[in-house]
Amino acid sequence: MAGPMKMRATLAGGYTDVRVLMTHPMATEQQTKGQPHFIQNLTVKVNGKTVIEGEISQAISRNPVFSFRLKGGAKGDKIEVSWLDNKGDTNKTETAVA
């Protein structure tokens, strides 16, 4: 089972700053002699609507931290971040903009 995730979303000056931490080994091809294990897809939803669909690679480090800024947003908006790795494992976290 995937380890914990943690997210913070704060509204300031017309922008929503989101910071999300995720537990993942992010093991590369080279480290594992051909059995890489890494997050491939990253999805960010605001109030159920997909706003970011990202693809990331083995080049991202273990236990990644992502921070990004969304234009606008309102207090109480629901932000959901989910990931899917190359072995089909998945995890998500949800938080309300504060």
Add this chain to the structure above:
Amino acid sequence: MMKRALACAAVLALTLSPAAAQQKSPYADYQKKTTEAAPLELFELVGEELWKKKQGPKSASLEQCDLGQGPGKLKGAYARLPRYFKDTGEVMDLESRLVHCMMSLQGRSREEILKRPFGNADKPSELEYLSMYVARQSNGFKIDPGTRHPKEKEAYALGEKLFSWRTGLWDFSCTSCHGEEGKRIRASELPQLDDPKQVSPLIATWPAYRVSTSSLITLQWRMNNCFQQMRTAEPIFGSETVNSLITYLTVKSKGATYSGPGIKR
């Protein structure tokens, strides 16, 4: 509605820029950046889970563990360790106290708990996770270890003596590396640990997340690893020797504000 703007701030071990290297401490900037991006909170979450998880033959959690401020009282408890505990008659640091709680509350054996005291990047140890969780709740508290009880004075005196005690294959003591100002190993500065000014910012940030190995490290590990680098016999986890050294260094840091868990290179 929302404009997409994605900036990745992954925890990569960044190399230092030449401009930063010219400043007095090239690590200050690096430390700040890595602290912002460190996944410490994830480990604290696991630590909290372990703290509340019913385990051992007695199927009990650690929630009633007394870290010196009363059973289950965690606020500021870490900042007041190591200290003397009446029930064991010993001066204990956080990790030895956690081991004591696991034995007394959960009925587990010392051997089982200490089978794997130090973890690695793939699997941190239970004690490391717990240390992160407990230490976080002392963030902002003044470092105030026990100094009044005769046993605490004894531990400090023993720590002081051990600090300059030459031993091992290479006849090293702590002072060989940490006894004077301005020394370093490769790019790592070696602080003079008997100087309160130099030791307190360090004690204030243990336990920590080590960026270069993606692992959690604790003071017990730090002492163990220093002994290893001095080529001595391996010290026993939570022994009087290790705890006295931790007491010595923590008492030297008394009065500083605890700001951990922190980040190490």
